Amino acid sequence: MSKAIPASVTRLIEAFAQLPGVGNKTASRLTYFLLRAPAQLSENLAQAIAELKSKTRLCSICFNITEEEPCAICADPQRDASQIMVVEEPLDVLAIERTGSYNGRYHVLHGVISPRDGIGPDQLKIRELIKRVQAGSVTELILGTNPGLEGDATAMYIKSELDAAGLHPRLTRLARGLPSGADLEYADAATLTRALQGRQSL
Amino acid sequence: MSKAIPASVTRLIEAFAQLPGVGNKTASRLTYFLLRAPAQLSENLAQAIAELKSKTRLCSICFNITEEEPCAICADPQRDASQIMVVEEPLDVLAIERTGSYNGRYHVLHGVISPRDGIGPDQLKIRELIKRVQAGSVTELILGTNPGLEGDATAMYIKSELDAAGLHPRLTRLARGLPSGADLEYADAATLTRALQGRQSL
Secondary structure, three states, rough: OOOOOOOOHHHHHHHHOOOOOHHHHHHHHHHHHHHHHOHEEEEEEHHHHHHHHOOOOOOOOOOOOOOOOOHHHHOOOOOEEEEEEEEEOOHEEEEEHHOOOOEEEEEEEOOOOOOOHOEEEOOOHHHHHHHHHHOOOOOEEEEEEOOOHHHHHHHHHHHHHHHHHHOOEEEEEEOOOOOOOOOOOOOOOOOHHHHHOOOOOO | OOOOOHHHHHHHHHHOOOOOOOHHHHHHHHHHHHOOOHHHHHHHHHHHHHHHHHHOEEOOOOEEEOOOOHHHHHHHHOOOOEEEEEEOOOOHHHHHHHOOOOOOOEEEEOOOOOOHHHHHHHHHHHHHHHHHHHHOOOOEEEEOOOOOHHHHHHHHHHHHHHHHHOOEEEEOOOOOOOOOOOOOOHHHHHHHHHHHHOOOOO
């Protein structure tokens, strides 16, 4: 960049631009915003970033991100331990928790099988999931990986591993169909096909 | 937020969400990205943010952001000191520098007169600009405030202040017209009117 920009400004622009969805222009805008904003705001942000990794870890049971061991959900006796929802990422746990309509436990795989990205089953928390089911109290696994090629393949892989281990909990997938508020006219064919196949009697 | 999220994660999500253009969803995505990314990346970002304010200041001549006093542009004897481009924000300096077609100096107002936001001339670096012109060597002021009501009003205010001080450098405004690559069909009426008024002979 030109010498119109001091090194410390360039450095922050470059650091922001490493974040997903943040291009060079957005990175500049964020940096110059912080330059003008009260110092407190920068201090908070810097400290929150610095503490993020040092204070958090993965729960040894469900592998969600937590500050305590085990995490609040695994430690909660009110949550149904016979039901485990298997999801790809910690953000998925958040999304499900926001619905307020699930009271079981979770298992975070930390990714999905993706030969394209060189990610195989061993890089995911699948072995740990099988062990949780082997331990005995689980009666249903909701395979909540994303609907799509990789999520479907990962769900199928988990099913085959359970079969191979002689484990037969109830296995379910989240329903597919039209999203709430959707317009049939604009729905893609795959979604409409799923909606038809999964139609429910009134 | 729910107890599915550790406090340190919530804290960073909230800090990110203070940034302009970053909503709660983007803030979550950035936070969970940092959780997965190498620690080096978070450390760089936290340090860059922390150092941003401590290492930078405003140049006492042009009020651009700088680490040295005066800034690199004001200190550069190759830059034409008889020409000053007056801009609203440090980012505008960047934009002009990127063109590589300006070799004068700058003056950053740090805003624009905006009664709506309670910003009057005294909160801008206008008095300092008049003093620079009074000092003598300036022969042209390019009033590079944004084209629009507030930018135009600020430019007019500067002109009247110069007149009142008996100062008469050449005053110019950046040309208005169609942006490069624009399509007449989609241009707004104000832009087209300006493009017509400012038409140039071939």
